[in-house]
Amino acid sequence: MPGKLKAKIVAGRHLPVMDRASDLTDAFVEVKFGNTTFKTDVYHKSLNPQWNSEWFKFEVDDEDLQDEPLQITVLDHDTYSANDAIGKVYIDIDPLLCSEAASVISGWFPIYDTIHGIRGEINVLVKVELFNDLNRFRQSSCGVKFFCTTSIPRCYRAAMVHGFVEELVVNEDPEYQWIDRIRTPRASNEARQRLISLMSGELQRKIGLKVLEMGGNAVVGYLQCFDLEGESGLVVRAIGTACTLDKLSSGSAPSTNTHIHPNTAPASNACNSPSKDGKEPVFGEDLPSSSGPPTPFRALPTSSSSPPPFSPSKPCSRQSSSSDTDLSLTPKTGMGSGGSAGKDAGPLKTLLRQQTQTALEQRGASSSGLLLNAREFPFFTLTSFPPGFLVHAGGVVSARSVKLLDRIHNPDEPETRDAWWEEIRQEIKSHAKALGCHAVVGYSESTSICEEVCILSASGTAAILNPRYMREGCLDIGSTDHRFEEPSPPSCGFCHIPYDELNMPFPAQLTYCYHCRRQKVPDVLFTTIDLPPEAAVTGKGCLIQARLCRLKKKAQGEVNATAISNLLPFMEYELHTQLMNKLKLRSMNALFGLRIQISVGENMLLGLASATGVYLTALPASGGIQIAGKTPGDLSNEHHILTIQKRINDTIAKNKELYQINPPELTEEAVGSPIPEPRQRSRLFRSHSESSDELSELDLSHGKKDAFVLEIDDTDAVEDIHSLLTDTPPPTGFYSCNTEIMPGIYNWTSGVQMFTSVRVFRLSNANLTNQGLNKIFTDLCENLLKSFYFKLRSMIPCCLCHLNVTVAVPEEELIQVAVTAVAMTFDKDQTQEKPAEKVIQKGSGEIEEQLQFPLELCADSSSTSTQQSSKISGTVSLLTPAAKLCHNQLVMVRSAGVPETSNVSSRAASVDYGSFADRCSTWLELLRLKAHTIRRGSVKTSRRTQSLAHSVSSLERGSPLPEGRSRSLRSNRSFGGSSVTVVKMTPLSFLPGTRIIKYLGIINMFFIRETTSLREEGGVSGFLHSFIAEVFAMVRAHVAALGGNAVVSYSMKECVLMENPNKNQAQCLINVSGDAVICVRETDQEPVSSSTNIGQSCSSGTDGGAT
């Protein structure tokens, strides 16, 4: 009985006219939570009613508090007929359940109707009184914090990272229930919205329970998705990374100005080398292992895609040898398919309740299985990490599987879906193993559904992590310890190969690191994570997209699934080839934030790969692209090839200039590395290519670097090269990337414009070829980018960050592309240097020196901390050499790109791998003990920390940049604030020029909008335009009501549009999420009255944004 929810309805405004006779409305409000409903009095004849109701009190379980939304319905009273609904507001009260988040919800909420959209606003006040409940068997998980942000949230530090948490719940989709035939569209939409709200509440609660069991207090990188499986049901699933977070005292919160945050400093024993040769199975094909669960699907050949022809056999073998494959799969599925039979169309609530219980019973039955589970999948949804956390990145691992959907016979048993994901995750895990990695970071999962076929995808970056941050046993460290033998500088350490050079999982070309010269690096590195802030980069990055369409025959059932799974490997391969070619064309050598999406439609598959290309100083320079003809001797052909080669060379030269890629020339001796035979390596990449002997005679490559050879052997290849060259670079002053921030740009100013754009393209029904389709699709994407550049031209110089593109095939012959991104302005005069970095590093060093306790657990470890830790126990001495490096490191950051040879003083002697794990674990225990001390000690030291923070910020103020910024803010002050709080939104985890001082809770909203007067609303465009604007408005209103002034890590997870112009109808579903925060200008110590503060910076932002 541990909670009392109180709600008060204050007033309404701008209500719609409900009574045509008087042009007024007699409004009243129903407030519902669970099964309890209260009503306000009717406020007669007003469009701006003042109810000023009493406090409505609901006494409820905290379990309900987590699952249920508060539902507010505004109605028009009608004496003679039924009362008309004006609209509803659903308020998620979860943020109130966590003491560190919001304490009250108060503000104006748009009244939303699924048919009419926003119809006026209502002012509501909500509070929760929680009673302490120490019941160990509780089913609620109040107090666990959730973050969409895929890094450790600013103003927290990670005391411990526990690992992967996942959960899914299923239900019948109300839209497909029999009752839907007799109820109104409104009722059906509302049932759906409410169900999804309940399901995500439940999901969050269950994940929270898992986190508590693991001993954590937060979920970071929380990613929740819906699978609308149509007839077969509705799946809500979520993954995240369980952590124990400690709140930093507000004074010492690191500044949010990314790259400058104090932690950048370094250190640590980041060790050595990961890598991956691009051509290789970065996309290791997936094929669910044959050990699939005994589901009906198992028998289908279609349930797995076949191994791609190009997939090297090595990883496979390694995979099988190293993976400990006996998972808990079997017991789980046993339970699942046995299935309790009875499910009938009982009331929703009952269904859900049942479901919850069964799920919990299972959990209870095998709570040890939970722990196991975490260990089973050493996955992390984070994409950026505290310095020192990521030791090596091995390369992208991905897995896809094609499944046939079947009605979920019993919603209480989501086991089939669980098993599917389990399978995929196993796959990923073994891929990582094959790359010599013990963990997967930047991990994400997605689905694409068309009719009864579903493609499940998962991808991430194989990595080796520093076990210091992990819970014991979370990673399987035993086999990987050799990697800690030798520390390497953080600016290049993550690029060093994690796998064994002599036993490489794939043929890769390795060289010694161009930065530290001590470890091997691959020639190309692909990852799904953000560029580590400490990485040494040459020039700027840019968005690289590979786009692909493949036609397929229309088919049903198994045949269809087989066709799709046969196509998948080819698509992955093509996409990969495109990415590689485009990367070379830009003279870059690494991809970050790689996201490959494959979308299935009735008669085609769409593939879109987006990533941010960058030139990592540590990796070798790209050798350019060389064109080779298939038929030598043909003069005209040869001439043609020469022309193309020239164009390519020109483009490369132009790109080098554009992205300022001018790595220091290295003398050949410096690169004394065993380079595999070049010919072998660069043998072409096109699927149809055969080796041609003439190749060696054509030497158009640049110097001694190995050129990447493209063979022109058929018309397809010509087309491909054309498309390669048609990518237009962004106009002057614009940059774009799909990672959080643009590599090479460090001085953001405060102009921010988040936007969502959706385009749907109808293909003419003419017989299209794959090539034709590709062209259309490419043009579509290119044009979309062009129109962003045009719209945002007044913000120049500016960068489109976190450009998140999703494609879908909503219907036959339709291609839908949806983009959410943020345009941010920067100061173009200083793009070359990381401003003030050194100063701040010094600042953070000071802080640590004066703290009483060691900070090994803290995000950064620097000299002091390691000295102290070495006192604690002898075992730690292993790490000491790494820490010593950090002094050198400061120097190195400044001179990034210049070969640094002086820093290799002490190499750790080679270590006995076996014992290392043991030592680590004892060491970890020690650390854990200390973590407690730290938590207790934090109160004592807070004052000091604050004063230090103050000195840091005064340093900041001293630097020219912030001053300029504050001046520009002041100049905008003249515009009076309006009554509406300005809420900024961004898909990034921070807002430039501001500091996040408080996280208020997660925003996770699902809306449905439907219309039966499509033409009157301006067609589909008009309909969707206003719907998206309404979604933004509702997000902003909720954030403002929580007391926030910004949403970070905002994303639009789902945008499903269905239209029927003939019937003048359309329906759209949108799911958005993000973290509500309070942020202040970087230079302010205290939150300024939020509306004015942000208003100013906003107006400056939009000065740019509009015009």
Added chain:
Amino acid sequence: MAVELDVFVGNTTIMDEEVYQLWLDGYTVNDAVKVRMEGGVLEECETSADVLLSDTMDQYRTFQMCERLLHSPAKLANQLLFQIPPHRQAILIERYYAFDDAFVREVLGKKLSKGTKKDLDDISAKTTVTLKSCRRQFDNFKRVLKVVEELKGPLVENIRQHFLLSDKLARDYAAIVFFANNRFETGKRKLQYLTFQDFAFCAGQLINNWTVGAVGEPVDHQRSSRVYMDVDLDKEFLQELKELKILITDKDLLDQHKSLVCTALRGKTKAFNEMEANFKNLSRGLVNIAAKLTNTKDVRDFFIDLVEKFIEPCRSDRWTAADMRLYLTHYTNSAHILDTFKHQVVWDRYMGVIKSCIFKMYHD
């Protein structure tokens, strides 16, 4: 192969002022794209016509969605749908309520009714203002009229507060509302030479001097039965104007007035002879206008009467603007010296307005 749907929504609503103006001016999307292309955006931003079209459509949609809010500008500040910085809101409103002088000149003084609305296509053809723009402007006039005609208090201030307009624009709207309410005739051929600003100035004079609101404090009027309003002319004052007739009906008074004026003017102007010759006619003209203002019909003809009875005769005698100023000043002041003329206050209130109106209207 066609773009079926294309939307772009910013968290802060993006609005291009140039496109906004084209939208206000009633350009279709395609025409607007043409205009923009001619403006050279394509070359400037290295972009294509498709992009321009898509951008223009987006903006047009945004404006259409905003239009509802612009109808009651106060809502724009506290609505939640669009996040628009305050200074930009002000620009949106000001531009939305701006109008073309050519258009307003056509409807000035007409009843803002459905009938007039039907004539808008003719007006559109005549003024080359697009029909869409004409409709918007006409509806703005009507909307403002509807709101303020039920409000007490000073007209300009009411308009400014309810529509958040600048002072200048609020005054123009006050003039339009005032003209529409009193149905002043402005469309006759003889009045064609007058601009909207001429009339707006005159309206300002009338509002400030001849309406109920013009005299004294609202407090007095709350007690009295009269409604404190400055949309209508002060009825009592119009009644009192009848008393002025004595200036022309009383032969002595007329002669006396004439000699006073002539004495004062003699030698100061080249047009003296014409002034002397026409004095009685001109004086009759002005006083008759005053005396007839109790009839609504004659109120409507106020400006045409001024032109016919006074301005035209003077112009045919080639008076300069300075002559006009001199004559009217002495004409007004001399009346104060007349012993038997007791209506000095009414006379000043009347002539003050007449003088400034005629000064404003006396041009080519």
